[in-house]
Amino acid sequence: MADHTSELVPFTRGVPPAEVLLVDELAKLTTQVLEESPVAVFQYAPIGRNRGDERLRAELGRHHGVDPDRIFVSNGSLQVLDLLARHLIGRFGRSVLTEAPTYDRARQIFERHGGQVTGVALRGDGADLDQLRDLVARHTPAFFYTIPDFQNPAGVCMSEEKRRALVGLARQYGFLIVEDTPYRRLRYRGAAAPTLAELAPDRVLTISSLSKVLSPGLRVGYAIGDADTMVQLAELAEGTYLTASPLAQAVAARALEDGLVERSIQRAVTFLAPRHDAAVEAAREAFGDGLLSEPGGGYFVSALVRSDLTEAEFLAAAERAGVRLSRGSAFFPDERLPAGSLFLRLPFQALSLEAFRRGARALADVVARRVR
């Protein structure tokens, strides 16, 4: 058989396309920072700054409408999640609830820190709250982890109704919510629901990142929560890597001040909206009701499809048909797919309209056994 590897449609990584990175402006701001604070950016951060650069925390505070004391900055949001999991798991029990599917790296972090992860089925408007209620009524978890906006991997947004019901459950049963919001500002259609933190600041720890709205390479992520937790994350961080990059944080602060983050979001929204619309249309055509949602933003659409192939067989057939997929089961706790189903994550942000359409059609052919 011919090797088609070089032509495979890569439905794999959630990396922004180069077109949405305003690298010239980022480089210019970096040069300005180097001119203004040459010593500070190449030296250790001052003692007591382990929650992050003061100016960046002030800007993030303004951006999110919260006191800077409620912000902790780290080397990207995955590192924030690692520190937060280390802080929460054990202290509040070992049971962690997530959506199913959920972000695979998050699940792995929870397991690494001793968490016992249970999944709550994800519907087109968010987690199944009846399932969640049953679980929390039996046993209070350390926390419920959710990506309420344009979820990775499913592309689902939690409806406002479910958000209100979820924080109600959190109050009733006394558990914490960790909401991860990297894609929230990348909205192409429809109106945003309130964040969970806006609905219940006392019950919610928020994680976010500048990776999808400014630059992944800067490696700037942050947590928003109660001031005590932020101090404790900062102590864990200091004992792990001393301080996050002073230069990256100074550039990020400047990019918020200067409006570059907002311009960058506008650029991404303008560039990605047509890809989103075309992806939804192509996926609807390919998978019909298997399509989990029409996201309205972010990077992903996804489908649950019926197949009598095993996942390994399906992935191999997909490659033969010209498509490389991430393993869908990796997004589920215990790597257990819903019975008789396969899960397909389809990132559209980095693909041309044509490539996405070709990939979706090829997958539909595999589902229908029109190819082997």
Added chain:
Amino acid sequence: MADHTSELVPFTRGVPPAEVLLVDELAKLTTQVLEESPVAVFQYAPIGRNRGDERLRAELGRHHGVDPDRIFVSNGSLQVLDLLARHLIGRFGRSVLTEAPTYDRARQIFERHGGQVTGVALRGDGADLDQLRDLVARHTPAFFYTIPDFQNPAGVCMSEEKRRALVGLARQYGFLIVEDTPYRRLRYRGAAAPTLAELAPDRVLTISSLSKVLSPGLRVGYAIGDADTMVQLAELAEGTYLTASPLAQAVAARALEDGLVERSIQRAVTFLAPRHDAAVEAAREAFGDGLLSEPGGGYFVSALVRSDLTEAEFLAAAERAGVRLSRGSAFFPDERLPAGSLFLRLPFQALSLEAFRRGARALADVVARRVR
């Protein structure tokens, strides 16, 4: 009592003085990197680069005379140590041996990862190898952690004789050595002994950093070891923070290529040698035989002193006498000082000759109970 806080001699932090940072050259290289690779430094690192920037690993390989496959780069050497401890502890048992005293943050990392840390007394020429032999003969540790050059906190260098004997023990009893070498290139007097890795590359994992020889703010540290271990550290890193900063790594690569690291080392050596010499003289005068060693490099001299004060009483008396000290017991496993002794770490790199002398004399007065 008057508040003398603002005039205290700070014998506390191992931060390089601003005078040794070649910030203008660093800024220039950073600007060049931004001009040449604007997209790469603001994007996610390419897949498969989780061991670090290729060019930086090639340069570090040249610098250390090892294959780049044996190098893993991370956000500073403490982060390297955290990943390495996570990798080694458990896999090879939970017992960790260190020098006593040792770097406090290293000890805390080992404990956090479930290590049971036992100290081996540090003499003027390195760890007491009779004690070490007794310990390893009874029980093979996961590893022995050592800072063989200008140790933090004691300033001690391990003699060549002891290095050879140590790797002999490691071979005989089948344990790993983790050598941490951030200060090695900052030598002001005398000749360097071989590294432990040079003596036994099969038994030694090396950690080092550009913080003391180029810039702490870059947050670039690295491990050198067998290629398999490097791959496993890279996988742990990817699951924790995805990738280390592309910009910082690109600047570090350029600084090695361009000779800036060597110029920076020369600058540090020229600037710090007189401080070292004056510190050794002042500490010898103040503490006599209590001085642990005349280091010949690095940032620290130290003393073990007899006192019938408790450590808390001593630190308080020192503050009244105008000196702020780190708590010496923090550098010992179980925070247990040798009976009847107190340990004083005296970083000299950031103090004027006059301030160091004043501080050492004030501490001598506290030891002699000439002040209260």
